[in-house]
Amino acid sequence: MxxxxxxxxxxxxxxxxxxxxxxxxxxxxxxxxxxxxxxxxxxxxxxxxxxxxxxxxxxxxxxxxxxxxxxxxxxxxxxxxxxxxxxxxxxxxxxxxxxxxxxxxxxxxxxxxxxxxxxxxxxxxxxxxxxxxxxxxxxxxxxxxxxxxxxxxxxxxxxxxxxxxxxxxxxQINNILDDIYSKSKKRLEEVICLEDESSDRLKSTFPDSKNWYSYSTRRSGYFQNISISNVISFCKDEDIQIYITIPKGFFVLSHVPFIYTSREISEEKLKRLLANFNFSRGELVEDNYILAFKQITEIAVKAMSPGINDPGTAINAIDYLTELFTIRMRKKDNGVIVKDEAVYAKIAVVSFEELLYYSMASLRTYTKHDPIIVQKLLWMLGYLLNQNAEQNEYIEIINEEIKALKEDAKHAFGNERDFKAIMNLPIQN
Incomplete structure (x- = not known):
C-alpha cells in the first residue's frame, strides 16, 4: 500500500x-x-x-x-x-x-x-x-x-x-526571479534535511560498481524524480545495492546504462524498480533545485545580450544566485542513500564544483565585457568565501573561480582603470 x-x-x-x-x-x-x-x-x-x-x-x-x-x-x-x-x-x-x-x-x-x-x-x-x-x-x-x-x-x-x-x-522579472528562488530554496532545504548524519561516515563503505550489472531504461526523458522509500524497500527485499549513474534533472537516453546493481536481477524485477523513477520531457524547480541555477544564470546571460542589454536584471539575478549558492554550500557532495545505518543505493549528483563552474562559465563568457557585472560576480564569490562550507574543498573551488574571472577580465577590458578597479576589490580569502 x-x-x-x-x-x-x-x-x-x-x-x-x-x-x-x-x-x-x-x-x-x-x-x-x-x-x-x-x-x-x-x-x-x-x-x-x-x-x-x-x-x-x-x-x-x-x-x-x-x-x-x-x-x-x-x-x-x-x-x-x-x-x-x-x-x-x-x-x-x-x-x-x-x-x-x-x-x-x-x-x-x-x-x-x-x-x-x-x-x-x-x-x-x-x-x-x-x-x-x-x-x-x-x-x-x-x-x-x-x-x-x-x-x-x-x-x-x-x-x-x-x-x-x-x-x-x-x-515582471523581479517576481519571476523571486518565485524561482523561493521554490528552489524550499526544495534545497528539504534535500539538506533529508541527508542522514551518518551518510558521510558511510560514504567510503559503498563498493566500487565497475563490475556490477548494468541496466538501461526503455524510454528517454529527463530524470525528474525518484521514490526513495520504494527503492530502499526494493533493495531490502532483493538484498542488493544499486548505483544510479545519472543525476536528477539530466536527460537520460534509452539503452544507455542508467542503473548498476550488485547482482543480476530479472526483467520483471527491473520493471518493478524502474517504476519508482519518474521521467518527463519537462522540468520543474519543485522537483530539481539544479534547474533554478540554470534558469537564473540564463536570465542573467540573456539580459546582457545586445538585443536586450539590461544590466539591472543581470545584477538582480546574481543576487539570487548568491543566496542559492550560500544554501548549496551547506549540502554535501554525496548521493549515498542511507537507512537504519545501512547503505542501499547511491545517486550521481551534481557536485558544488560542477554547479559553480557551469554558472560561472556562462556568466564569464557573456558578461566579462561589463566591469560592473564582473565586480558583482567577484563580490558574490568573495561573499561565498566567508560562508560556512560543509566541505573544505568548496573554498578552494571558489578561489579557482575568482582566479579564472580575473584572468578573463584582464583580457576583456581595454581600459586599465577598469582592470585596476577589479583587481583592487577587497576579497578576503
Missing part, C-alpha cells in the same frame, strides 16, 4: 503541472453541478424558494434564456481574452528571459483555476439551458439553477479582475 501511495503521489505531482489539469477537474465539477441541480429542480426546490423569496426568481422563460445566453457569451469572451494573455506572458518570458521558465509559468495554479472556473460556468449554463423552454411560466422555471448561474457569473467577473492583476505581476 505504501508503494502504491508513493507512485500515485508521484503521478499526481507530474500531471498537476499540466495546464489542463485543474480546468478539466473544474469543468467536470460544473457538469456534475448542472445535473445535481436538475434533480433538485425535479423535487421542487425552485417552487419553495419562489414562495419564500419571490424577488429572486425570474418571471418568464424568454427573460431567463436572454440572461443566460448573455452570461455565456460574456464568459466565453473573458476566457478567450484570458487565454490570449497567458500566451502573451509565455511568449514574452521565452523571448526576453529564458524558455526554461515556461514549465513553471504554465503550472501556475492561479491561471489554471481561473480558466477552469470559466469553463465550469459555461458547461453549467449549457446543460441548464436544456431544461428551459421559452413559454415556461415562473412556477416551472428552474429558478434556483438560474440564480446559481448568475452567482457563478459574478464569481467569473471577480476572477477576471484578479487575473488581470496577477498576470501583470507575474510578467
Amino acid at each position: 505504501i508503494k502504491l501511495y508513493n507512485r500515485t503521489l508521484s503521478f499526481f505531482n507530474t500531471i498537476e503541472g499540466k495546464i489542463a489539469f485543474y480546468p478539466t477537474l473544474l469543468a467536470l465539477g460544473g457538469f456534475i453541478l448542472s445535473f445535481s441541480m436538475m434533480l433538485l429542480e425535479e423535487n421542487g426546490v425552485s417552487k419553495m424558494i419562489l414562495e419564500t423569496f419571490p424577488r429572486l426568481m425570474l418571471q418568464d422563460g424568454d427573460t431567463a434564456l436572454t440572461v443566460m445566453s448573455t452570461c455565456v457569451g460574456g464568459i466565453i469572451s473573458m476566457m478567450v481574452f484570458s487565454f490570449s494573455m497567458v500566451m502573451l506572458l509565455l511568449s514574452q518570458a521565452s523571448s526576453n528571459f529564458s524558455p526554461r521558465l515556461l514549465p513553471g509559468l504554465i503550472s501556475d495554479k492561479i491561471h489554471q483555476l481561473i480558466l477552469g472556473t470559466y469553463l465550469a460556468t459555461i458547461i453549467y449554463f449549457i446543460f441548464t439551458l436544456f431544461s428551459i423552454e421559452p413559454d415556461d411560466e415562473k412556477y416551472t422555471l428552474p429558478g434556483m439553477s438560474i440564480l446559481i448561474g448568475i452567482l457563478l457569473t459574478i464569481i467569473c467577473l471577480g476572477a477576471f479582475i484578479y487575473f488581470i492583476h496577477n498576470i501583470s505581476q507575474r510578467i
